[in-house]
Every structure is written in C-alpha cells, then in structure tokens.
Ligand code: ADP
C-alpha cells in the first residue's frame with residue numbers, strides 16, 4: 001500500500017510539472033500531436049527506427065523459460081516478410097492466446113538487424129485476421145515529462161478512464177431519474193416468514209437483507225449485486241426480498257440460468273410460499289407451448305405473485321401486470337442485455353427493482369470501476385456448522401482406486417457427485433464421455449444406484465433424476481455441468497471432477513461448493529489428465545490452495561486478466577483498450593472524483609461529456625447499466 005501511494009505521489013508531482021495541478025486541467029489536457037494508426041505499413045520497405053503499425057500472422061512463440069526471461073514471437077505480414085518481437089513481460093493470459101496461426105496487430109519501433117526485422121516490446125493486440133478494421137481517427141499524444149513515459153501516458157491515458165467513469169456515473173444519475181415501485185408496507189408476510197424459518201439468519205445475511213430492504217423502500221430502481229460465496233445462503237435472502245414486494249402487492253420474477261436450478265428454487269421455496277398463500281408458477285423453456293401461453297396470460301393478469309423461471313421468462317412475449325422485483329440468480333450466466341430486458345417488463349414506464357446474485361465474486365477494484373452503477377452487498381460468512389472441504393488432486397490413471405473410495409462413501413450413507421466436463425465445441429463427444437463414466441461406475445459399484453443427468457435430457461427426465469438424488473435413492477450422480485450452479489443436496493459429501501483441468505476456476509469453485517453442506521467431512525477430488533498447460537496448472541493449484549471464493553476470484557483475475565474474467569472477450573467488446581486497471585488503478589480515484597465533479601457542474605447532457613464518452617465508450621455504455 002505504502003509503495004502504491006508513493007508512486008501516486010510521484011505521478012502527482014510529474015503531472016504538476018506539466019501544469020496539471022487541478023482536476024479540471026487534467027480533463028482538458030490537450031494533446032501535443034496525433035499519431036496515425038489508421039493504416040498499416042508493409043514490412044518489405046521499412047527503415048531502421050521507423051515507428052509503424054503492421055498486422056502479423058504468428059509463426060512461432062517462445063515463452064519465457066527458466067534460463068530466459070524474455071518471450072519471443074515471430075510473425076509474418078501479409079506478404080510473408082517476417083518480424084521478430086521481443087517481450088520483457090507477458091501475462092499467462094496473453095501467452096495462452098498467442099498461438100501460431102493467429103493474427104496480431106503490432107505497433108512499435110522497428111530495428112533492422114543482421115537477422116532481419118525486430119521490435120522490442122511492441123504494443124500488440126490480437127485481431128481476427130489480415131484485413132481487420134483500422135482506427136478511424138488519429139490517436140492523440142499528450143505532452144509528457146521525463147519519468148512519465150509517453151508510452152505510459154498514451155496507453156494509461158486518463159481520457160479513457162475518465163470516459164469510463166463518466167459513463168458509469170451518468171448511468172447511475174440517469175437511473176436515479178427513473179421511477180420504481182416503493183415497497184415500504186406492513187411486511188406482514190415477511191414477519192410470518194421469519195417465524196417459519198428453520199434457522200436464524202447469519203449476521204451477514206441480516207446486513208444484506210437490511211440493505212436490500214432500504215433499496216426497495218425507495219422510489220428509484222434498485223440495481224444491487226448480492227455476492228456471497230457458494231453455500232453462504234443467498235436463496236433465502238432472495239426469498240425474503242421477494243416477500244416484501246409481494247406484501248405490497250407486486251409481482252416477483254426469480255430467474256435461474258438452468259432448469260435444474262429453477263426447479264430447485266421452486267422446490268425449496270414452495271413449502272414456505274404455500275404456507276403464506278402465495279401464488280407461484282414456473283416458466284421454463286421445456287414447457288409445452290400451450291402451457292407457456294397459459295402461464296403468460298396468468299402473469300399478465302396478475303394471477304401469479306412469484307414466477308420462477310429460466311431465460312424463457314425474458315422472452316418479449318412475457319409481460320407482467322405489476323412486476324416489482326426481478327431477481328437473477330447466478331447473474332454472470334446471463335448476458336447484460338438479458339438482464340437489462342427485465343427493466344422493460346412492465347408497460348407503465350415504471351422499472352422493477354433488480355437484484356442480482358452471484359457466487360463468483362468480482363474483486364473490489366474491478367467492481368468499483370466496471371460496476372459503478374451496481375451497488376454491491378456481500379455475505380461474507382457461511383452458516384454455522386460447515387466443515388471445510390478437503391481438496392485432492394489425483395491423476396486420471398488412478399480412477400479405479402477412486403471408485404473404491406466412492407463405494408466406501410456410499411456405504412457410509414453419503415452421496416457422491418461425479419462430474420464430467422461438457423465443452424460446447426464437442427458436446428456429442430463429451431456426452432459420450434459422461435455416458436461411459438456412468439457405465440463404468442455402474443460396473444464398478446454393483447448394487448449401488450447410479451444416476452446420470454445431462455443437458456440433452458428432457459426437463460422431465462432431468463427432474464426425475466435430480467429428485468431421486470435429492471431423496472437419497474440415487475447414491476452416485478454422474479453429471480455434466482448442468483449441476484454446476486446452485487444445486488443443494490446436503491447429504492452429498494464427495495465431489496469428483498473428471499478432467500478438472502478443462503474447467504475454469506469459478507466453475508471448479510462452484511462445483512466443489514456442492515459438497516460441504518452437511519455435517520460429514522466433505523472431499524473434492526480433482527482428476528486431471530496428462531500434459532497440463534501452464535494456465536491449467538495454475539488453476540488447479542489455486543483451487544487446491546484456496547477455499548475462499550474471493551481469493552479464488554483474485555487468482556482467476558490474475559491468471560486470465562480482466563477482459564476474460566468479466567467474460568467480455570466472448571462478447572467482442574472490451575471495456576478498456578489502453579488502460580489496465582491493475583497497473584493504472586491508482587489514477588482511478590482522482591478520475592472518479594473528477595467525473596462526478598464534471599457531471600455535477602455540466603450536467604449529464606453536456607455535449608463535451610457526451611462526446612468524450614462516445615469517443616471512448618461507444619457501444620459499451622449500455623453494458624454498464626447492469
Ligand atoms: P448459495 O448462497 O450458494 O445460493 P443456498 O442459498 O443454496 O446457498 O444455501 C445453502 C444452504 O444453506 C441451504 O440449504 C440453506 O437452506 C442453508 N442456509 C441458508 N442460510 C442459513 C442459515 N442462516 N443457517 C443455516 N443454514 C442456512
């Protein structure tokens with residue numbers, strides 16, 4: 001911390017040297033000149049020392065090794081002239097992407113040596129192929145001073161972070177101008193619910209419930225993210241929030257990313273809801289069209305108070321008479337657009353409150369910069385009586401030993417999950433894998449009931465298997481990742497994950513969190529295959545070493561970098577092109593303050609502010625609202 005603030009002070013001093021004393025100077029700091037990244041330079045006629053931009057197809061990558069710190073990449077431009085790139089520091093996330101055959105756009109100073117063309121630590125980014133679109137405008141270069149490198153100023157550049165902060169804060173201000181139903185009523189149902197709870201809320205749960213209650217009593221739409229580690233008890237909080245809305249006569253939608261989870265929510269909440277006389281239904285994609293239509297009609301006529309569902313609830317056709325609160329469980333499994341579509345489920349222009357839940361915590365630095373328009377509540381303790389899960393790494397070749405262990409667990413009247421990976425590109429293959437494991441386990445465990453659940457089963461069949469596991473008839477459940485999120489079967493004490501190296505860290509943590517919910521000592525066995533890559537090794541090590549979801553998220557962020565971590569790359573959008581929050585995080589606080597000052601002085605609709613946001617964050621702003 002101390003060293004960070006020294007760096008900040010030093011940068012402050014240098015900024016002052018440039019006459020950037022006040023925040024406002026900073027915002028209006030004028031570029032010295034512009035650089036032209038709007039075109040590419042063919043490598044065949046470049047001169048020594050030329051600063052240029054070119055596109056390369058990667059030919060070879062030599063990662064840093066023990067003897068050698070640098071990473072060396074060789075590529076060739078469209079006409080086949082090759083260029084060597086030397087990097088002094090690369091992130092594992094970068095290395096993982098730099099593969100022969102892929103393309104990158106390179107900016108830097110070219111050196112002509114005896115061995116050909118070379119660049120030291122150029123600025124690079126991956127592109128789809130030759131012919132990827134270029135910058136349309138010149139890139140500003142700012143006056144610099146010694147020690148504050150031009151390169152750093154150009155990439156760090158505060159403009160980008162400022163635009164981001166302006167965008168985020170403007171979204172927040174605009175939200176404050178929209179209307180939401182106020183829920184401050186008698187809370188009779190809530191009081192009755194409390195009296196029926198089989199346990200006391202933890203202190204963390206009480207705190208987050210109070211935060212949510214406060215939001216619901218206000219006339220502006222809540223945008224709250226409820227974070228809490230796997231098993232920390234988010235569902236009951238969601239239910240108690242729902243009851244407040246229902247008490248005041250509003251409808252509630254509770255969304256889950258999978259049918260299995262939606263079923264489970266419904267099953268878990270129903271006893272209490274029925275006691276309270278609350279009218280519920282479940283709307284999922286697996287229903288017959290006629291059934292869906294019937295449900296949609298009931299929803300539109302306000303004949304239902306609480307609707308559980310999956311993505312099917314987001315369909316345009318689903319209209320609520322009086323939606324007061326939408327709850328999205330495992331929110332990271334939904335796209336931003338999908339979450340946003342919930343805002344428009346009422347026809348009267350009012351916006352429902354939005355509560356999102358996630359067991360994949362977003363580290364604070366990231367949350368504060370990307371999610372400024374989300375308030376965050378954190379459950380930071382587990383309900384009492386949980387024992388830590390023991391994690392083991394086991395080579396796949398020891399599968400047969402493991403089967404014996406599975407038998408022992410079952411004989412000790414525990415239950416076992418056996419998870420097989422499902423990778424989209426080869427769904428059929430992976431399904432076969434799960435079926436093979438299922439057959440093997442049945443063979444190896446005569447007399448023991450083994451079940452199989454995967455994404456291709458009809459919802460009816462899925463439910464039958466899950467019910468049998470829940471009821472303890474099925475002892476060993478072979479599953480693809482359909483069980484990844486949310487499933488809660490306290491008697492299960494052993495989690496086996498095959499090909500653990502293929503899973504992401506968040507997924508592994510989620511899966512492991514399916515056990516350790518009862519009194520028995522629980523274990524998680526990670527079976528891994530041969531020839532692990534660097535990033536797979538790093539993931540397995542992290543999951544082995546850490547239990548705490550926040551620690552794991554931090555590791556995940558370190559291994560993958562923020563773009564991957566937030567799932568932005570799949571969406572083709574990157575929130576920050578030049579600034580890097582890890583590196584440039586220290587500028588964030590002053591820029592956040594500056595953004596709020598600018599908005600206050602000039603207002604949300606100020607053309608200069610709008611232009612700045614559009615220039616840097618065009619197309620991105622929409623994402624930031626959720
Ligand atoms: P998650 O946060 O992962 O969604 P769940 O809501 O599924 O976790 O809760 C996990 C389990 O803990 C459930 O069986 C739930 O009933 C139980 N639980 C929740 N809160 C408490 C509490 N305060 N005391 C005891 N058990 C609790």
Ligand code: MG
Pocket residue numbers: 234235329486
């Ligand atoms: Mg949950």
